[in-house]
Amino acid sequence: MTLERTRARTGPVAAINPVAKLGAAALLTVPLVLTLDPVSAGVALLLEFALFPFAGLxxxxxxxxTWPVWLAAPLTALTIALYGETSGRVLLELFVVRVSEGSLELAFATMLRVLAIALPSVVLFVTVDPTDLADGLAQVLRLPARFVLGALAGLRMVGLFLDDWRALELARRARGVADRGRVRRFLGMAFALLVLSLRRGATLATAMEARxxxxxxxRTWARESTFGRREWALLAVGAAVGGIAVVVAVVAGTWNLILGPG
Structure with a gap:
């Protein structure tokens, strides 16, 4: 484990209840989803970058x-710039591609909104342990225990699926059946993994019922999931970032409610 990963696991955000992280992400995301303008997304992004160092990451x-987010945001903007709704002066037109001033503005706003929504979600959930999240969902939000524990068991199996896929690939290579027909090989391995997953899932379900x-x-829980001042403070920060972004956009006259009539 590297020093930076250790810092992420021991930073001030790491010890906060995962339910509060879910709530903070929702409070920050909902205002940005309701509008599509560069001002609200840009203000939220600036505030988030000012807060990222406090995450201990x-x-x-x-x-x-976060590199997938930085890759996906410009690609999304490029698609909207080329094929988005045309408005204003047309700058480029080639077959089905039409780039206008309005489509460029929409693409820029979309890129900022993707970054403002996705980056804090990644930062908040880097330190989330699946077991802690399950404890919080069951004890704090009072979700059904069977649903929570089943989802936790399934999530814990993801790593085993990856190991099984690598083992299947090595086994097929050792038998000399993995050199040709990539599509056929992929379908065969996928079917084998499906069968193995069903068997393992049935065994796991029987073991959980037996216990x-x-x-x-x-039911009782091995670890108590608490919700205190740190959790409420994180929720307040998420609400403040979303609220400030909305207020600035309204004052600047760029607020664009995309769910409204017309």
Whole structure:
């Protein structure tokens, strides 16, 4: 484990209840989803970058975790710029491609909104442990225990699926059946993994039932999931970022409610 990953696991955000992280992400995301303008997304993004250092995440780890977002945002903007709704002066027209001033503005606003929504979500959930999240969902939000524990068990199996896929690939190579027909090989391995997953899932379900995970009545938990001042503070920060972004956009006259009539 590197030093930066250790910092991420021991930073001030790491010890906060995952339910609060879910809530903060929702409070920040909902205002940005309701509008499509560069001002609200840009203000939210600036505030987020001012808060990212307090997450205890090193910059190298930050870039390593968020590079898919930085790749997806410009690609999304490019698609909208080329094929988005035409408005204003047309700058380029070639077959089905039509680039206008309005489509460029829409593409820029969309790129900022993708960054403002996705980056804090990645930063907040880098330190989330699946077991802690399940404890919070069941104890704080009072979700059904059977649903939570089943989802946790399924999530824990994802790593095993990846290991099984690599083992299947090595086994087929050792038998000399993995040199040709990539599509056929992929379909065969996918079917084999499906069969293996069904068998493992049935075994896991039987084991969980035998240990009383499906028993009726109120169950006990090995670890208590608490929700205190740190969690409420994180929720307040998420609401403040979203609220400030909305207020600035309204004052600047760029607020564009995309769910409104017309």
């Amino acid at each position: 090193g910059w190298r780890e930050f870039w390593r975790r 009383g995970f499906g028993a009726p009545g109120r």
